[in-house]
Amino acid sequence: GAVVSQHPSRVICKSGTSVKIECRSLDFQATTMFWYRQFPKQSLMLMATSNEGSKATYEQGVEKDKFLINHASLTLSTLTVTSAHPEDSSFYICSATGFEAFFGQGTRLTVV
């Protein structure tokens, strides 16, 4: 069964609103969580790395004020897309790492 739960799996929001995506490790402690954005027919683009209790490390070109990441506990990390625009529409995936590593099921965000 899934050990990393990502929610929601699909979300449609209006331009200008904010959307929060959750990534939970269900039966292990995730010391590090990675957030990716996937473009069609391309590999994953790492957006940021977050360690529990500390600020996320963002990759170059990723706006930290637009993509807010919180990793408040060893089992939960959230990605908030603030003031979403249509160009933010994409598939977002988290990966939780402890002793092992697993991917979430992904979130398809559509901004209209």
Next chain:
Amino acid sequence: DQQVKQNSPSLSVQEGRISILNCDYTNSMFDYFLWYKKYPAEGPTFLISISSIKDKNEDGRFTVFLNKSAKHLSLHIVPSQPGDSAVYFCAASGEYNNNDMRFGAGTRLTVKP
């Protein structure tokens, strides 16, 4: 519903030999497949991909084979090196669902010196 399956959670291979990692998928609508590699404490990184119009893609020591009729792909590493020890994930996507990727659970490869 697990659409991408890696049935072997672990694999151990001697240095210099071939490593073969397997992946099965259930959805015939997938048309793009990828392999990712993950070291401890790091995020997964892209390794190699293959489109469904091909049955083989080679990049140095890494070759991915795709058998569409069997819905099966495999990653061959030849020759295996201790530095290849990592967790390998296969992923699949298709235009039917916006090309959103589905990942397998991963296979831990250990290459012994």
